[in-house]
Amino acid sequence: xxxxxxxxxxxxxxxxxxxxxxxxxxxxxxxxxxxxxxxxxxxxxxxxxxxxxxxxxxxxxxxxxxxxxxxxxxxxxxxxxxxxxxxxxxxxxxxxxxxxxxxxxxxxxxxxxxxxxxxxxxxxxxxxxxxxxxxxxxxxxxxxxxxxxxxxxxxxxxxxxxxxxxxxxxxxxxxxxxxxxxxxxxxxxxxxxxxxxxxxxxxxxxxxxxxxxxxxxxxxxxxxxxxxxxxxxxxxxxxxxxxxxxxxxxxxxxxxxxxxxxxxxxxxxxxxxxxxxxxxxxxxxxxxxxxxxxxxxxxxxxxxxxxxxxxxxxxxxxxxxxxxxxxxxxxxxxxxxxxxxxxxxxxxxxxxxxxxxxxxxxxxxxxxxxxxxxxxxxxxxxxxxxxxxxxxxxxxxxxxxxxxxxxxxxxxxxxxxxxxxxxxxxxxxxxxxxxxxxxxxxxxxxxxxxxxxxxxxxxxxxxxxx
Numbered sequence: 173x174x175x176x177x178x179x180x181x182x183x184x185x186x187x188x189x190x191x192x193x194x195x196x197x198x199x200x201x202x203x204x205x206x207x208x209x210x211x212x213x214x215x216x217x218x219x220x221x222x223x224x225x226x227x228x229x230x231x232x233x234x235x236x237x238x239x240x241x242x243x244x245x246x247x248x249x250x251x252x253x254x255x256x257x258x259x260x261x262x263x264x265x266x267x268x269x270x271x272x273x274x275x276x277x278x279x280x281x282x283x284x285x286x287x288x289x290x291x292x293x294x295x296x297x298x299x300x301x302x303x304x305x306x307x308x309x310x311x312x313x314x315x316x317x318x319x320x321x322x323x324x325x326x327x328x329x330x331x332x333x334x335x336x337x338x339x340x341x342x343x344x345x346x347x348x349x350x351x352x353x354x355x356x357x358x359x360x361x362x363x364x365x366x367x368x369x370x371x372x373x374x375x376x377x378x379x380x381x382x383x384x385x386x387x388x389x390x391x392x393x394x395x396x397x398x399x400x401x402x403x404x405x406x407x408x409x410x411x412x413x414x415x416x417x418x419x420x421x422x423x424x425x426x427x428x429x430x431x432x433x434x435x436x437x438x439x440x441x442x443x444x445x446x447x448x449x450x451x452x453x454x455x456x457x458x459x460x461x462x463x464x465x466x467x468x469x470x471x472x473x474x475x476x477x478x479x480x481x482x483x484x485x486x487x488x489x490x491x492x493x494x495x496x497x498x499x500x501x502x503x504x505x506x507x508x509x510x511x512x513x514x515x516x517x518x519x520x521x522x523x524x525x526x527x528x529x530x531x532x533x534x535x536x537x538x539x540x541x542x543x544x545x546x547x548x549x550x551x552x553x554x555x556x557x558x559x560x561x562x563x564x565x566x567x568x569x570x571x572x573x574x575x576x577x578x579x580x581x582x583x584x585x586x587x588x589x590x591x592x593x594x595x596x597x598x599x600x601x602x603x604x605x606x607x608x609x610x611x612x613x614x615x616x617x618x619x620x621x622x623x624x625x626x627x628x629x630x631x632x633x634x635x636x637x638x
Contacts, residue, residue: 194314198307199357205300206259206360213258220250220269228592236581239565240491246274249557249593251281251550254541255368255375256383259361260301262542271551273558273593276454276495278502280443281551300361301536304387305529306423308357309394313415316350316398318408320632325407329635339632343625346399347392354391361387378600383539389614390532396621403628426527433523434516440509454501459494466493485580488570495562502555513544517606524613531617534610541597545606553595564589 227248234242251269268281320343323329333339365380398415405411441449470489471477479486517534524531537543565586573580604611 195311195353195357198303198311201298201307202300202303202357202360205298205303206364209258209261209299210364213253213255217253220253223248223270224250231590232584232587234587236583238580239569239582239586240275240487242582242587243275243562243565246272247561247590247593248272249554249595251547252374252595252597254379254597255372256365256379256540257542259299259364259383260536260540260542261299262301262537262540263544263547264542267544267547271554273554273561275491275562276498278450278506278555278558281547301533301540304358304361305390305532305536308354308391309419309423309529311357312350312354312391312394313398313412313419315353316346316395317402317412317415319346319350319399320403321405321408321411322402333632333635340629343399343403343629343632347395347625350395350398351392354395355388358384358387358391374596376599379539379541382535382600386532386535386539386614389618390528393528393614393617393621396618396625400621400624400628403632422527423529426523427530427533430520430523430527430530434519437519438512438515440512440516446505446509450501450505453505454498459497462497463490463494466490483574485570485573488566488568488573491569492563492566495559495566499559510548513548514606517544518609521607521609521613524610525616528614528617531610531613535607535614538603538607538610539600545603546597549597550595554593557591557593561590 231247234245249271251271253264253269257264266284268284270282272279272282318325320329323332332342362384365375365384368375369377369380397418401415401418402408402411405414440446467479467486467490470482470486471479474482476482482489520530521534524534534543538545565582568582568586568589569580572582
């Protein structure tokens, strides 16, 4: 039955011609997007590697200077990418990939490509994820809207059932045939994932598995939805109209509404307002009073009246205390903003019950490490490195500037104590709690449509008995 159905679907598509032309165009777009994505990914990785190496050399060869001066110059660290970023760039263009680590400040990432994009680029870039998430469901609809409704219109449906064809096997064969067409478009992506497993050590198998499983379920969902609607529709025309309405809602309107709704329910401050708030709450009279209290406590602890009589460089100790004080403010303010952004993400994922696109988009970006959560993980790692850097430099100033408070200069031996920044994203299994709603949303769609398919088969049996 399956082989015969596949052959029949192929002959009908070939006879129409339009479907094959459309499929060919989308397949060509996918091939171009894959090649372009891989080429851009390779160029970007080469640039990031060169910048990271040159920045490390600059830090080590900066010459003799005060440790605190070096801390103010700081270092730049680069956010890593996974090979899946070539398939789904996600939010990468909007989040930036360079982070400056310097004294007294916790910075946001720099160099967001969208800032330099022309208006046409802002509309959207062609990438494999866009084609598979938006265009492939449309192709499945155009190929399968008449899968059963067309048989009913032509009068062959009753003939098939009268000839002993099982409605259940017939329905399953239609779904598998349509899913098979969808899998043909995922095949180039699957080959890319297999190649990455052998050629790259920066793509854990778990991420490839999540990426593949998400898209395979997504294809099956749209194949099921198309055949179910076609089985209930009185005509191919009505089936096509209803499916196009569902596609526009699920892939275009509902995601847009979900983003707006998440932003209105969990609003965040603009970057300018947040930065102003950050500066006003860090450099306060309370901070100066806390430093003065620390000074008096330190003098009392060592039984001296002046900081010059302390057995260590006071400036290093004071700077580290000020860093610790500022870090508490950073943790509070950035933590509040992160909580709001995480709440937005969870709310957006929760609305996947209304759109399988939302569920797949969230899982796809998660696997590719191109979503907001993975960006925050990198930012947290960069902040930890910044604090370690400040601690090492301030402790060196504290230990070596006692005899020469304002003239002490450190050299390469101190700069080498700062480890080179290196970060790898955690295994996707460790982040399951952050993407559970998206996974449940995709599973809910699959189970619901399987149930709808069962009811459609029961209805076809009734129709065949009439």
